[in-house]
Amino acid sequence: MTAIRRIVLASRPTGQPEAGNFRIENFELPEAAEGEVTLRCLYLSLDPYMRGRMSDAKSYAAPVPIDGVMEGETICEVVKSRHTAFSPGDIVRARTGWTTNAVVHGDTLTRVETHGAPLTTALGVLGMPGSTAWSGMKFIGKPKQGETVVVAAASGPVGSLVGQLAKLAGARAVGIAGGPDKCAYVKDGLGFDAVVDHRSQDFASDLAAACPDGVDVYFENVGGHVWDAVLPLLNQFARVPVCGLVAHYNGAGSADTDRLPITMSAVLRRSLLIRGFIQTEFISHFGDFLDEVGPRVASGDIKYREDIVDGLERAPEDFIGMLTGGNFGKLIVKIAD
Amino acid sequence: MTAIRRIVLASRPTGQPEAGNFRIENFELPEAAEGEVTLRCLYLSLDPYMRGRMSDAKSYAAPVPIDGVMEGETICEVVKSRHTAFSPGDIVRARTGWTTNAVVHGDTLTRVETHGAPLTTALGVLGMPGSTAWSGMKFIGKPKQGETVVVAAASGPVGSLVGQLAKLAGARAVGIAGGPDKCAYVKDGLGFDAVVDHRSQDFASDLAAACPDGVDVYFENVGGHVWDAVLPLLNQFARVPVCGLVAHYNGAGSADTDRLPITMSAVLRRSLLIRGFIQTEFISHFGDFLDEVGPRVASGDIKYREDIVDGLERAPEDFIGMLTGGNFGKLIVKIAD
Missing domain, CATH: 3.40.50.720 (NAD(P)-binding Rossmann-like Domain)
Structure with missing residues (x-):
């Protein structure tokens, strides 16, 4: 059985983040309460905005607290569900953060729609x-x-x-x-x-x-x-x-x-x-966006490129590299099959 | 008979403009050609944007050339008209610049409308x-x-x-x-x-x-x-x-x-x-503006204040003073009765 792990913010960076600003740790997954869903994370998106969340400067979003799980969007498989809208096996978009597994409220999840394009596009060109x-x-x-x-x-x-x-x-x-x-x-x-x-x-x-x-x-x-x-x-x-x-x-x-x-x-x-x-700000138009761009991605009319790295433990170093242009294409961490 | 005079840009200022950047001169008024109108200027508006026109930096508007008449908007009386839309005695808004008299094409003029408020408001709160x-x-x-x-x-x-x-x-x-x-x-x-x-x-x-x-x-x-x-x-x-x-x-x-x-x-x-x-940019809405604001100005619901100085020769010093807040209210030069 795979360890249940997450990456937390160990300290706030000054300037370029370093490996020591992050810490990987095992943790125990709680039982899902009524309305909650237990998730197995498949893919984690790494994005430049996360650098902002590591600082405590005034922003549109609260910073990640010290010892808090690094924020981030994932594509997950539903393992157990105590929410009427989801069943085991469903593939969903979630804001679990940098973690292998999570329990979240079902209301925070959306079903993944890619118009036939690969799942990972839901974190990039269709995300x-x-x-x-x-x-x-x-x-x-x-x-x-x-x-x-x-x-x-x-x-x-x-x-x-x-x-x-x-x-x-x-x-x-x-x-x-x-x-x-x-x-x-x-x-x-x-x-x-x-x-x-x-x-x-x-x-x-x-x-x-x-x-x-x-x-x-x-x-x-x-x-x-x-x-x-x-x-x-x-x-x-x-x-x-x-x-x-x-x-x-x-x-x-x-x-x-x-x-x-x-x-x-x-x-x-x-x-x-x-x-x-x-x-x-424009999230109410997300459906319009998918309808307009999704079919063009699926047909190959709109091109995209992904840079997929393997294993949650890789996230800090690849994130750091991305901030100076080290990646080539949308950076995604594959967490599980 | 009053002298026909104008104020030209003698040299470009570096930093705060000085009196020496301007020159007042007499000139001979040409005869109006077909379509043109001869104007007697009553009021000249002095505005901060004119400082920009004295420089030759890239801008939305061409700079005033050296020895060119300083740009500016005036309220004028029509003295002679060779344009079908205007007759002697009409009160118009014109871009004659800093001058006592001018000959301009009638197509560049608009009739002044102040909804009953004083004429000078056409250069300020209604201009x-x-x-x-x-x-x-x-x-x-x-x-x-x-x-x-x-x-x-x-x-x-x-x-x-x-x-x-x-x-x-x-x-x-x-x-x-x-x-x-x-x-x-x-x-x-x-x-x-x-x-x-x-x-x-x-x-x-x-x-x-x-x-x-x-x-x-x-x-x-x-x-x-x-x-x-x-x-x-x-x-x-x-x-x-x-x-x-x-x-x-x-x-x-x-x-x-x-x-x-x-x-x-x-x-x-x-x-x-x-x-x-x-x-x-919004000049096509000027009528909406006048309809909305004009009656409130005429009734006194919307307040305004004017700082009217007397004589074209005063324009340079009052313009210079305005740039450091020396005026109190809309600065207008009265050129003639």
């Missing part, structure tokens, strides 16, 4: 990252025919869908990625119109050259020096949905000078829209 | 500044019953209407102004719920105390240290219409540290909306 891309584009970015859309981390689960949705809207998709492999994948694998390597010394001028008509939508998920390169290119009435700032999560992303005045000046002079969001 | 306040609130700020709206330069033509529109929407209006006279006017004269003096050493804590439930709409027209005080108070889903950055126009407004990361982090964590705009 939270996909919904982030879709709602940011649908409700904030609103790309129009002929416009230019720029997105960073373009080989990642959010960026790759942002670019493909831009193409579907008739816009020009320009991706930013790190290194030749990811850049090749963005251009040839995903079909972006252009790709720029943010590690290049000429990154800012490369990006300008890739956007001869300026930028109408910049889907912001990284911050840092990418923002500096994008800002001068933003056209009048450009829209900037902000769903993440990976470059800032570890305390980096600051410059020697105050960049706020130049940013606000651009906002004013070019009537820019900057809007932060998390996909839960 | 461009009023329209800026109204469209920023209607299309971006969207205050709801019970929310808190904060606006700086609250005794000015934009801020004073922002607060009164907030009250009409059932929101709490908190004004920021400089000095006891302006603060007293904002609270007692305009009926804001609270006012905070930005010159106070305790400005940030005073503002926090005046906004016990945080801030839902911050109507940004100043920037600088006011932004620093407002940012921590912004609630989730707060909206920030940006119509001006007076504190930055003279090159000030920078801090010793990079404030962009903390700003973008707040945008992300609290799902903030920041949107720059100029009122011409």
Whole structure:
């Protein structure tokens, strides 16, 4: 019988998280009470936002407490159910955190729907990252025919869908990625119109050259020096949905000078829209998202890439690596068969 | 017979404009061609945005050329007309610039409508500044019953209407102004719920105390240290219409540290909306604005204050003073009776 284990937050990181900020421990699973469901976790999603939950800065969500289970979304199999809506064998999406097994209330679960695509897509292109891309584009970015859309981390689960949705809207998709492999994948694998390597010394001028008509939508998920390169290119009435700032999560992303005045000046002079969001704001549209994107994923029209690692104990090191771009595709931990 | 004079941009300012950046000169008025109208200017509006036009930085509008007439809106009387829509004696709104007389095409003129309020209101509460306040609130700020709206330069033509529109929407209006006279006017004269003096050493804590439930709409027209005080108070889903950055126009407004990361982090964590705009974006709604605000101004329900100075030659010094808060109310130059 497999050990029942979980990974907890041992201490809060300063800057880049380290292995010592996490602790793996065995624990005893409680019996399910009335309305609860006992789960066996199959797949865990690792996402950049989790870095924010490790800190106790004011945020839209409470931080993970010290010694608390690291938060996260999983795909699980129902083992026992004391909730009328679920039966053993059902496959569900749950917020169990980084754990092999869990007992949760059935009301917090949703059945997995992938329109025939593999189960793991429910954590990536058809899950939270996909919904982030879709709602940011649908409700904030609103790309129009002929416009230019720029997105960073373009080989990642959010960026790759942002670019493909831009193409579907008739816009020009320009991706930013790190290194030749990811850049090749963005251009040839995903079909972006252009790709720029943010590690290049000429990154800012490369990006300008890739956007001869300026930028109408910049889907912001990284911050840092990418923002500096994008800002001068933003056209009048450009829209900037902000769903993440990976470059800032570890305390980096600051410059020697105050960049706020130049940013606000651009906002004013070019009537820019900057809007932060998390996909839960648009959760009532999740069904629309699945109906629109799901069949295209299942048919192969929309491409995606997953980076699946094996075993819960791998989660901390792969999570740490992801924050500096070590993964290639949506990072998922396989916990059980 | 009065001299025909105009004020031109003699040189571009670095930082605070000085008298030497302007030059007053006599000129000869051309004869009106077919379709043109000869105007006698009565009132000239002086507004902070003009500082931007004196610089040649990239903007939504072209800069005033060296030796070009300073841009600006005026209320004029038609003296001669070769345009079918206008006759001598008509009172019109025009963009003649800082001049006593002008010949312009009739298609660029609009008849003044003030619903019975004084003519000068067409340059203030019922003109461009009023329209800026109204469209920023209607299309971006969207205050709801019970929310808190904060606006700086609250005794000015934009801020004073922002607060009164907030009250009409059932929101709490908190004004920021400089000095006891302006603060007293904002609270007692305009009926804001609270006012905070930005010159106070305790400005940030005073503002926090005046906004016990945080801030839902911050109507940004100043920037600088006011932004620093407002940012921590912004609630989730707060909206920030940006119509001006007076504190930055003279090159000030920078801090010793990079404030962009903390700003973008707040945008992300609290799902903030920041949107720059100029009122011409919503010019097709100008009639709705007049219909909604005009009768309330004429009846006295909506209050306004004007600071009218006499003589075109006064324009440069009063404009310079306005940029540091020297005026009290909408600054208007009376050019002729």
